[in-house]
Structure formats: C-alpha cells, structure tokens
Amino acid sequence: MSSSGKDQVQCDCNVIHEEVVNRVRDKMPEEEQLYDLAEFFKVFGDSSRIKIIWALFEEEMCVCDIAYLLNMTQSAVSHQLRVLKQARLVKPRREGKNMFYSLDDEHIAAIFKEGLNHLNE
Amino acid sequence: MSSSGKDQVQCDCNVIHEEVVNRVRDKMPEEEQLYDLAEFFKVFGDSSRIKIIWALFEEEMCVCDIAYLLNMTQSAVSHQLRVLKQARLVKPRREGKNMFYSLDDEHIAAIFKEGLNHLNE
DNA sequence: CTAACATATGAGCGCAGGTTCATATGTTCA
DNA sequence: TGAACATATGAACCTGCGCTCATATGTTAG
Structure with missing residues (x-):
C-alpha cells in the first residue's frame, strides 16, 4: 500500500x-x-457465472428461466446476476413481472474465445 | 451433476x-x-498473479526479483508461480541457483487488453 | 563434504465469496 | 385492495484459497 x-x-x-x-x-x-x-x-472465475453468461450469448432470458436451465436456485441466480450487473456485463429489462437480462459488453466473447484457445492447445 | x-x-x-x-x-x-x-x-482473478504476469510481459525474471519488485514474500511468489505454471501460463528455466520464469502463452496479452478495454469504457 | 544461497512445498490461519433460507420489494390481475 | 407471482436482498453457513511460517530440495563455491 x-x-x-x-x-x-x-x-x-x-x-x-x-x-x-x-x-x-x-x-x-x-x-x-x-x-x-x-x-x-x-x-x-466462477462456473455459475460462466454458464449464465454463455446462456445469454444466445438470447436474453428472465431470471427463473436461467435458474431452470442451469438447475440453480432463483436466489442464487439473482445474486450472481447482481455481480454481473455491477461489473457492467449484463443489463436488466423489465417486462411485467419478469426481469430479462442480456449481455451488455462486446469484449466478453473475445475474452472467452482466447480462454478456450488456451485450453484447447 | x-x-x-x-x-x-x-x-x-x-x-x-x-x-x-x-x-x-x-x-x-x-x-x-x-x-x-x-x-x-x-x-x-488475483492481483498478485496479475502483477506477476504483467512483470513477465517485459522480460523473464527470477523468483526473488519478482518478490522484491512486488514487495511479496519469496514463498508467496513461489506458490503463485506454481499456480501459473499449472495453468500453463508461465514456464521455468534454471540458471545456476536461480529459476527464471517467463510467459508461456500468447493469449494472455489479448485477454488483458480486452479486460482493460472494458474497464476504460 | 559442508556451508551458503535460491527455490519449492506442506501445514495452518484467516478471510473472501457462493449458496441456502427467510423475507422484502415490485408487478399484475381480479 | 388483496392475492399470486417474479425478483431482490440480507444473514448465516461453509468451503476455497492466499498468505505466513517452518522446512525440504536443489545448486554452487570452497
């Protein structure tokens, strides 16, 4: 310091x-x-967040659909979405009772790609 | 599972x-x-490892020089280098009593660049 | 071989973080 | 307004991990 x-x-x-x-x-x-x-x-650095991000690569999803897809608790998903939102990686959109989340960054795909390149060497 | x-x-x-x-x-x-x-x-996801990697961007360094540069314990540096080595991100080279470490991956720079781009938006 | 140096490694500690549980907030419909 | 639904949030628990400390391994010089 x-x-x-x-x-x-x-x-x-x-x-x-x-x-x-x-x-x-x-x-x-x-x-x-x-x-x-x-x-x-x-x-x-957390597989739950990695999964959430990857799911959102395809299209925006609401919280309980993410939970259903990834076999996670609604609460756990919501907590992780909070982390992703604070990192400015996802953004929410309200539609009635549902909150739809989508990716809010164009660097993620490039970063993931380089990561996978490293793993597959 | x-x-x-x-x-x-x-x-x-x-x-x-x-x-x-x-x-x-x-x-x-x-x-x-x-x-x-x-x-x-x-x-x-650890600032100590980020610092070590960044130092090695410039040139290879031995363990105690890294420790000196980053104001860390030799043991702590060695432990982190072990993690980096297991992830195939650095490689060691012995020269007498010293172990020189250098980067062993061409994806790191790209990943860091995208990360910084995100932070500086 | 022994001493001094450089690094690696195992045990243990303390803290950060991911999950669960309970509950609060927010929205729609009747 | 009240009930049902969808999401957010705080507390508590528990595991993972980065550090320190002590010590082992490896190398060179004398």
Whole structure:
C-alpha cells in the first residue's frame, strides 16, 4: 500500500538484477489498475457465472428461466446476476413481472474465445 | 451433476418460455468445458498473479526479483508461480541457483487488453 | 563434504465469496 | 385492495484459497 518494494532486499539477486527490476517497475501500470483488472477477471472465475453468461450469448432470458436451465436456485441466480450487473456485463429489462437480462459488453466473447484457445492447445 | 435441470419447474415462465430454454440448452457447451473456463479465469482473478504476469510481459525474471519488485514474500511468489505454471501460463528455466520464469502463452496479452478495454469504457 | 544461497512445498490461519433460507420489494390481475 | 407471482436482498453457513511460517530440495563455491 505504502511501499513499492524498493526498500527491502531479500537476496543477492536484487542487487545483481537491479537494472532489470527497475526497468520492469517503470513499465508496470498503476497498482489500482492491476487490482481492478483482477477484480474484473474474478467475475469470470466462477462456473455459475460462466454458464449464465454463455446462456445469454444466445438470447436474453428472465431470471427463473436461467435458474431452470442451469438447475440453480432463483436466489442464487439473482445474486450472481447482481455481480454481473455491477461489473457492467449484463443489463436488466423489465417486462411485467419478469426481469430479462442480456449481455451488455462486446469484449466478453473475445475474452472467452482466447480462454478456450488456451485450453484447447 | 446428474440432472440437467430439465426435471424441475420453478415457476410458470419455464412452461411459457420452454422453447427458448431448450434452444439455449442445445447450444450450451459441455458442462466440463465451462468449468475449465472458469478455472482458467480464476487464475487471473488475483492481483498478485496479475502483477506477476504483467512483470513477465517485459522480460523473464527470477523468483526473488519478482518478490522484491512486488514487495511479496519469496514463498508467496513461489506458490503463485506454481499456480501459473499449472495453468500453463508461465514456464521455468534454471540458471545456476536461480529459476527464471517467463510467459508461456500468447493469449494472455489479448485477454488483458480486452479486460482493460472494458474497464476504460 | 559442508556451508551458503535460491527455490519449492506442506501445514495452518484467516478471510473472501457462493449458496441456502427467510423475507422484502415490485408487478399484475381480479 | 388483496392475492399470486417474479425478483431482490440480507444473514448465516461453509468451503476455497492466499498468505505466513517452518522446512525440504536443489545448486554452487570452497
């Protein structure tokens, strides 16, 4: 939080490789941005959310249909949709008593594709 | 595990939207593949690992230099490198007493780029 | 071989997060 | 307005996981 790691030496390498470390440090993005990036990917790190997203790839669905499709509780689906909504990945649309959710991001497909490419190598 | 969710109706929507649900179900990938995808993204869902990966974008580094750069314990770095190695994202190279790690995947940059694009919208 | 260094690994701790349960909020219809 | 339906939400429980600590493994120099 306060320190950038420059103040403590753990072994002799740090002295030997000081130039390398400093060069890398200068090119690192802001701490906050890397944290946000991790938070973003954390959303994809749960199979329930992955399934919900994949279902919405096809078309928008209401909460209880998602629950029915994925064999989940309505409450669990609603909780996960909340997470996805906060990450600005899905958006809701009310139609009578139902809430229909659809994808709200064009990067997801590209990210999933790269992920699958990695897994299928 | 056994059920596909087809055997339980949670509300009237399921009957009304049965065609939609069935169509989406047919297009969903294997359960296992979606699980693996979540496991893969879970690796990116930690800021320590994100930082390590980003550092290795620049050039290969040895364990204690990474620890020094990121202000982490050698043990913590080693544990995280193990996770990254098991996900086939980094590969080790021994040079004397040091282990140098480098990125072992060409998809990471694309995935990070899309993630940042999403965050900066 | 031994000492010093660099890294890996297992056990244990503490916290974050996903699910369930109960209940609140919101909507439609009679 | 009240009842039934659809969704949202808060609390509690429990598991997973990232860290620390101690120690094992591996490498080099003398």
